[in-house]
Amino acid sequence: MVDQHTKQRTQDLLEVEDLSTHFFTPEGIVRAVDGVDLRMKQGRILGIVGESGCGKTVLALTIMRLIPDPPGKIVTGHVFFQGVDLTTLDAQEMRSIRGNKISMIFQEPMSSLNPVFTIGSQIAEVFLLHQKDEASNKSRALEMSIEMLKRVGIENPEKRIKDYPHQLSGGMCQRIMIAMALACKPELMIADEPTTALDVTTQAQILDLMIALQQDSGTSIILVTHDLGVVAQTCQDVAVMYTGKVVEFAGVSDIFSQPLHPYTKGLMKSIPKVGAGLTGKKLLAISGNVPTFKNMPDGCTFHDRCPEVMEKCYLQAPPMFRPEKGHCVRCWRHEG
Numbered sequence: 490m491v492d493q494h495t496k497q498r499t500q501d502l503l504e505v506e507d508l509s510t511h512f513f514t515p516e517g518i519v520r521a522v523d524g525v526d527l528r529m530k531q532g533r534i535l536g537i538v539g540e541s542g543c544g545k546t547v548l549a550l551t552i553m554r555l556i557p558d559p560p561g562k563i564v565t566g567h568v569f570f571q572g573v574d575l576t577t578l579d580a581q582e583m584r585s586i587r588g589n590k591i592s593m594i595f596q597e598p599m600s601s602l603n604p605v606f607t608i609g610s611q612i613a614e615v616f617l618l619h620q621k622d623e624a625s626n627k628s629r630a631l632e633m634s635i636e637m638l639k640r641v642g643i644e645n646p647e648k649r650i651k652d653y654p655h656q657l658s659g660g661m662c663q664r665i666m667i668a669m670a671l672a673c674k675p676e677l678m679i680a681d682e683p684t685t686a687l688d689v690t691t692q693a694q695i696l697d698l699m700i701a702l703q704q705d706s707g708t709s710i711i712l713v714t715h716d717l718g719v720v721a722q723t724c725q726d727v728a729v730m731y732t733g734k735v736v737e738f739a740g741v742s743d744i745f746s747q748p749l750h751p752y753t754k755g756l757m758k759s760i761p762k763v764g765a766g767l768t769g770k771k772l773l774a775i776s777g778n779v780p781t782f783k784n785m786p787d788g789c790t791f792h793d794r795c796p797e798v799m800e801k802c803y804l805q806a807p808p809m810f811r812p813e814k815g816h817c818v819r820c821w822r823h824e825g
């Protein structure tokens with residue numbers, strides 16, 4: 490089905506090339522994703538991090554081809570998944586990729602569950618649809634759902650499958666969403682802020698669950714978050730986004746030991762440290778606000794907030810530089 494879309498490429502699981510998704514609104518063009526390049530190897534956990542509005546969700550939805558059109562459009566670029574350019578697939582081909590190879594956990598878990606069906610029937614439905622061979626009938630699919638609930642750490646799964654979404658806590662809903670995503674047996678799971686609404690203990694449990702999935706089943710995961718602490722705990726690679734662009738990309742240990750982009754350095758300083766609250770000092774946040782599409786600065790879009798700004802930054806947008814192997818940064822300070 491996909492031969493004509495397949496290009497001979499290196500064996501990365503996912504390769505995003507110069508991807509731009511813009512929204513054409515009556516107020517103007519919102520360049521939500523604006524020339525993103527990314528590579529992801531099979532079996533890794535990649536974090537996508539950045540402040541609210543920097544384009545994380547739009548990037549994830551573009552990879553899934555779930556951008557509402559109108560007003561959204563992929564205006565440039567490619568998304569190669571296992572060598573197949575997803576941007577060229579028709580709706581039916583894309584549906585088969587979405588169900589079987591890539592699944593997504595959305596930012597608001599509650600709104601993704603159907604309030605009028607039990608948890609069991611919703612998970613069983615996914616098995617019946619995506620694992621037809623094994624889930625040959627409804628009762629087998631329900632058994633598989635119970636197994637899956639155990640796997641994602643839900644106690645008393647035999648009882649829980651009869652519950653409706655409103656009877657579950659936020660943490661449980663999030664586990665159900667992960668169970669449903671896994672029932673598709675995806676090769677890539679995209680989780681958009683899967684722990685943001687949860688308390689710290691539940692957050693840690695869900696992140697541990699993701700790591701276990703990656704280690705036990707080799708599932709590749711993209712974890713979208715605004716929290717560098719979550720990245721440190723969970724991911725192996727990280728892409729930092731700002732105004733629709735990836736401004737820094739590296740392995741997690743490199744980013745934390747040697748952040749290069751002034752924006753990444755600012756995000757690091759905003760991570761709360763144990764005991765810091767006792768001093769009564771405010772968290773060191775990055776000064777200023779994320780620009781909107783109406784007041785997007787020329788040159789480097791971070792220049793008006795940047796403590797390391799140079800004259801060139803006002804005039805010209807920096808390309809991606811690669812000062813070290815596997816470490817890329819979009820900042821004039823690292824030119825040449």
Ligand SMILES: Nc1ncnc2c1ncn2[C@@H]1O[C@H](COP(=O)(O)OP(=O)(O)OP(=O)(O)O)[C@@H](O)[C@H]1O
Binds near residue numbers: 514540557560
């Ligand atoms: N349907 C839409 N129409 C117009 N603009 C949109 C639409 N969806 C998203 N945007 C804009 O695209 C930009 C990126 O939004 P996105 O939701 O990707 O941010 P985010 O990084 O996921 O933020 P958050 O951390 O708050 O979830 C924002 O300026 C947003 O207002």
Ligand SMILES: [Mg+2]
Binds near residue numbers: 545547596681
């Ligand atoms: Mg988002």
